[in-house]
Amino acid sequence: MAAVLVGGVGSPLLLRSVRHRHCLSGRRNRPTLFFSRTRTATAASSAAVSVQTRPGGDVPGGKARTGMDILACPICYNPLTTICTVGPNEVTGLECGNCKKAYAREEAFLDLTVSSGSKEYSVAMPASTELFRSPLVSFLYERGWRQNFIFGGFPGPEKEFEMAKEYLNPTLGGTVVDASCGSGMFSRLFASSKLYSLVVALDFSENMLRQCNDFVNEEGIPRENLVLVRADVSRLPFVSSSVNAVHAGAALHCWPSPSAAVAEISRILRPGGVFVATTFIVDGIFMFLPFLKALRQYYTSSTGQHLYFSAGELEDLCTTCGLVGFKCVRNGSFVMLSATKPS
Template identity: 65%
Template sequence: MGGLRLHLPLHCFFGARKAEGKPILPFRIQASTSTSTIVSNPDLVQDAKVSTRMRNLACPICFDALFSKTGATISLASTSGSSIECNTCNKVYCGNDAFLDLTLSGGTMDYDETMPLATELFRSPLVSFLYERGWRQNFVWGGFPGVEREFKMAKDFLEPTTGGDIIDASCGSGLFSRLFAKSGMYSLVIALDYSENMLRQCYEFTNQENIPKENLLLIRADISRLPFVSGSIDAVHAGAALHCWPSPSAAVAEISRILRPGGVFVATTFILDTFSVAVPVLSILRQPYIRATSNNLFLSEDELEDLCKACGLTGFSCIRNGPFVMISATKQT
């Protein structure tokens, strides 16, 4: 969600190394009753009533499935006052009026954890308030094409996953989460961020725009410890976030874990190879910069492709415009 202020003209977009063909998602049968679930250990749910909306959620500690004794549908419409449990860890996770907290420290009374600088920056009320009120718009100076064009580009990459469940990771104030929800493209849209204040902004915008809440869920979670059952998610989108993650490799590995075979990961970030003469200097300064700011610097498309391959994602392709890059990769089938 960070950015660079680079004054560059917005050139026409061109594709690089487009993946041939589109991945085929496996056929799925979804239960029509309100007592069905998918769990990693069936022995744990002998007497539990579980909503079908719980099928994706997992304990961030042990990754066993979470369930609700009340059988309530887990969506933004019923998040307030909800509680879900892990039978393995005996931990209860609670929802407030806006989001469900599925962080490792969620529900702790005394313990608090300070995250890297970039993460803490976006937890502040001021930055959360300003994000859609000027902050994100400045990304055009770094080659970002504008929200409408960026959303269309993402939808083109994500088209094979239509009708499934999508996570908008590091969603910020929910700029793209709300667009996905309004598009009707997915059966469930999960807006996920670590920042409580960003999620509250998302909730407020959702109310202002009268977006239906039945197929939308707001979750607070750590990008490196995603609270979802392995192989349960059809698509993950991460807009202008990859460079802000404390460990991109840990985050992309988690995304790969939760994606179904054939699932698609789409992300946007910055690549600084536009100024080729500066790349050698940036290579030297990169590590001190990362340590000081907690922001990551990417110097080539090859770095991002290598990152995806290392985490089990294939079919890498990207679109460039100056420093801006949108990447797409697919979970192996």
């Protein structure tokens, strides 16, 4: 594929891929231009975040932990306890029994960031993270932005979901965290499939979570197995070894510190739990540039995004964070990877 620039900060320069010994490479279909159907965002109608606790079937590590018992304080990682409810499964406040920090529901989501509840202090993130906190980008993400990824080899959400399910099959019936869920494109697919006892739609962007909530309301998706959480992917608010699966669609390259994030994912996964992610690989002519490392450092410092030049780099990232059994599949600049927490 000739070099094409795709979709702004969320999509780095894409170049034709070459086969790697680490990955299976799919035959790339010619991109077709299409228009997304127009959605009418509705006002958030949910009065509280709804979570239902129910058993999870045969999953890695034995019986799955579901419901509020998997949530932890992002400061000290101790389990959170419910301090306010408006119904049997509707939670509006949580508290850490160790540091006594309280976490309140913000609109349609639980804010489980370290800075939750602060009045003066605010967190400034890299440009690539702040971009997706914008109301405009959050509104446009499923209305044309994400569709541009097809030019980089992304098969499309439904196909990507089917591909992810193959890797995630051993974890069905348990808890899945859709990390950096954006407007909830995959979170809604997970929730609608009813393959998991609990789906956590997690993102740092408040506006993305509001969009997710609007789409959930618009599509009439049941909330008994879905909870929206605002959190930092490098400080995940979950009890260690409590989650069966983590999915991250088109997000890895946007994380400020991929190693910190993957280390956190490794921490929260149960033994035998699975991490599945998609991202871009930029290779082709770049592989022969003598100033490759300098180019990457400049790009990362300027945009806050990370360029990956080989499947080997992604495998190293997973291995150094304690995950094993790395697998991946390629299609153009698209790569889907999978790795497992050792049993």
